[in-house]
Amino acid sequence: MTTLSTTPTFDRMLSPLTVQGLTLPNRVVLAPMGTEMGLPDGRSTPREAAYYGARARGGTGLVITGINFVQSDLEPIAPGLARADSDEYTKGLADIAAAIHAGGGKAGLQLTPGLGRNNQYYDAMGMEPVSSSDNPYFFDPSRACRPLETDEIALIVQRTGEAARRAYEAGFDVIDLHGHTGYLVDQFMSAVWNRRTDRYGGSAENRARFAVECIQSIKENAPGVVVSFRISVDHLFEGGRTWEETKTLVQSLEAGGLDMILCDNGSYEAMDYVFPPYYLGDNCMASAARQVKEAVSIPVGACGNITPESGEQILARDEADLIVIGRGLIADPDIVVKLKDGRPGDIRPCIRCNQLCTGNAFFGKAIGCAVNPEVGYEAERIISPTDEPKTIAVIGAGPAGLEFARVAGLRGHRVHVYDRADRVGGVLLPAATPEFKRELFRMISWWERQLAAIENVTIHLGHEINAGDRELDGADVIVAATGSHPFVPASVAGSDHGVDVLAFHEGAPVGRRVIVCGGGLSGADAALELAQNGHEVTVVEMAEEIARDMLMLNRTSLLRELAAHNVTILTSTTVTTIHPHGVTVAGPEGTAELEADTVITAFGLTSATELGQALGTVLTVGDCVSPRKVGDAVNDAYELALTV
Template sequence: MSVTSFDHVLSPTSLGALTLRNRVVMVPMGTEMGDRDGHLTEREIAYYAERAKGGAGLVVTGINAVTNDFEMINEGLGRVDSDAATPGLTALAAAVHAVGGAISVQLTAGLGRNINVVDPDNPPISASDNGHYADPSVTCRPLERAEIKVIVQRFKEAAARCAEAGIDAIDIHGHTGYLIDQFLSPVWNRRKDEYGGSVENRCRFAVDIIRAVKVGAPGLPVTFRLSVDHRFEGGRTPAESIEIALQLEDAGLDMLMIDEGSYEAMDYVFPPYYLGDNCMLGSVQSFKNALSIPVLGCGNLTAERAEQAIAAGEMDFAGIGRALIADPEWANKLADGRRDDIRPCIRCNQLCVGNAFVGRPLGCAVNAAVGFERERVIEPADVEKHVVVVGGGPAGLEAARVAAVRGHRVDLYEREERLGGVLWPAATPEFKKELRSMIFWWERQLAGLPVTVHLGTEIEASSPALADADAIIVAAGSTPLVPPIPGLDGENVIEVVDAHLGAELGERLVVCGGGLSGADFALEKAQEGHDVTIVEMTDAVAADLLLINRITLLRDLAEAGVTVLTGHRVTTVDAEGVVVDGPDGESRVDADTVISAFGVRPATGLAAALESRGTVIAVGDCVKPAKVGDAINAGFEAAFAL
């Protein structure tokens, strides 16, 4: 898609009575940076302010509970259910306004059947007697009419606190199958009173909330985030969601945020790289046509598609989420004509969603400053050093970049003829193209810094290149694990990295090893038309992959026709394929090409040989093979400390 300017994305606009400098909206995402009581901390405020400073027209916080009257609030979850929240809200508004931004607070009625922690003495609440999402043996208690009215009142009170604190807008959390969504959806709402049955009745709870917020915070625009397609059998479809949206508009809503998914289709809530670019824009145009209020589109949204959609009148606002975690200057870089300098989000969900799911503060695989916006400001070092970085993979590239930004003179040595390390072969599938974008991004950054890149150069402990180094960062990566299996050295056997890089493959493939590397390779080749079988010794493919991503991977493998043999061990490889031992004994899997994807082990040799020297820091897979985000963060931290 050829887009040379982003005039429509960056054009000033209004949201209700609020003037915004552009149409870039940082959509709500939880941070887990609040204190134990769910109140804003300086760390969290700095995180939001950095995105406002980077040019986003409107920054929206993660969810904040308005009440704990009927549902336990998980420790650390944001909350504005008392005046104790007001000082933090005031500080947040001041910090965002100081950098020319606008701030919205997302309010939630609660999680209902999606609540994380079930109190055995206090059943979860819901619209009806639904089973708990994670434990269907737990039955939710339908809210009583009087309790519904209490929650509506709490929204009014919470909105008033936000207005008093100087917050600019209010967003209502109505998606993902949480409590409000449970009222909106017939799959969860089987009530016989005025809150159930017809679309109008099922919308009554949400409509009353919008009106209450308008009363509590007069003049503040109110937005609503709605899952227009639940993406599971029996869930809501876009056609019904338009009827709901019209009810919300009539209640006084100022803008509708359109997204998709539910806990039953979790991958659409946090779309991984498998879902590709712009994966939620399919129905946005229909909502734009049906409503008179603005609509926002999101979902792995690229800058180019956002510009095209706004210019064509498909939508009014660009909802940018994880891309603003990866690069808070997303909007400013577009405005400055620096599109290629935007650090790509690789949509791995590793340290953003992954951290949040286990209660750890938000991080980022490609941006180690997330959550440390004040502490990890890269500033010139007191003394210039000569830094040698060995290895041009993700850890080495990030270490070289950060060391050079600090003002050090950097020599980067890579034994291959290209940069990227394992990222280069890993990025061959279309669904992982953002990994390759990261390599191009690093190359562009290094080109403008005091970094000399030496390709095709093997470094050993005795190499003269290390002689005058003040610090050596070893990012030597890993080596393939080759188990002692007869025939694994045969001519029809190709290591998975080489297979990614254009080796000649037969029609029938057996991938020996169902880790992420093997599984992604299998998916790529099956989508190209190969007949692929994965043989995995354990009982699960890609077992260490984040569940949200794994849901999509397993579905895509099945749709692509990949045969998956878990609980099977490869015992022999021959010219006709492999022999495996499984639950039913020994069997054969015929194949033209056998792919060795048994994993990797750290390349520790160089770091061990250099341990007697001065400042030597080993980072990345040569310490312990891990995910790309761990390598990038380790490279950052090593160079930042010099």
């Protein structure tokens, strides 16, 4: 008997939800995330409105902006950060709300009463750090913050109400109060940071008072607007708030008039949970929503690496009422439309790398996306038909070659992609073997599906191209996307005794004891994969730390996981010789012999330039130009394809 495969349904995610008279068209919410697309003075821009509008056009039921500051009386607001503390910002906010409404979504504005001890700009702006109590300043724990006076708290509450009035006048349907991650509201709510003896300290009800007063001020100044609250249920550091403390707080918030609550975990002390990288896996904070939903009667949103499939399951188990997606909706703003159309396979997956979204925002740059080069350019980067269709040969079916072929094919060019492997993906394919990197497999499958639907793109696998091959004779344009080669320093003797890290990912056998030579991203990830599979692993790195070029929050997760799996890390140590049974190293304590059953080499990559040089006049893209991250290759390929 043949079982017919069926496309999964997403009836729960696509069903409407009414919150205090406001009907959301579905259960999908864009998580509040700063875009860094505003002007230096904090005003929003048409570029930012286009970004939010695209998520609404893609079907997202509720689109919530990143944080908007409500006051600079007691805290600095750094240049470029979004603001709602003056009427001059209302016009830009109204443009965002209008763009969201034009796309068919409901519009939410997130307001922050402040960052407190976590604001890094006090010194630059000549201000004194403040907090709920005399807490250590996060960026210099030797300094204590000044506790806010009660009249200052009242002023912040007033400013929150004034900002809410501007949001109301701008046309927003929802106002989300920024209460998580250990920022100012969270500092008042948490016993670890609140040691006050006045009416804002002591009991859970008192510690929630500042948040409740902000909620009530919002309601007074924005009548009929739904008030949401983003909360960290578990701070995930020793001494931080846990569920036992949070339970009473969320009940106090509901009693104070809150309409909806969005739940996550983490804090500055556990920053990787705020933007969870791939190491944390699916649904890494869904338990937070489940716990809160058992304690309150208002709608609850679940966050944290949630895919459409897992989101539907969370709703089916009644563990949440809303599915809150941040980076997934950056990667693909059309998630809901594709679910409605029965095309979940066409959803471009977020690979959870944090490279150009969070990574950019951390450095004050407008957010982008490693897999979606149109992020931040929604009104500008449009794939339009070419007036002069060409025949294009693309050599290499890695990320750069695939993205170039997709964009060039959509523009109407006749594209032939050649690769000597038997499957597309290039270096991404072996890199995706760890369970924690399975989203990379989904990305490869996405490219396969998109290219298969473009009639004028043909993939030739198992087909190696050399200079002078006749397949290139009819090409108007040749694109070399030939990738890179493994690199081994000339100073390392006996490298033929090692197993290249890509060969390991492709299935080369390894013994129980493994030494990984090189502590960059590929070496560190291989070490973690091996350790998770029960191997005894040592990483040898010549620099002072491993994965030093990694984004801080990703590295936090990586180091914690390596420690949890007992991986030995030797830094400031150089591999001089690889033997059949181990390595010779030179470290701070001199020369040593390390024994192992297998030695894996992960020293890095060097560009594969040979074919491009032999062919002469060709376009080059990806690692064959310079070995970099996936996002760099994808974005470069997209831009190059628009120029042909």
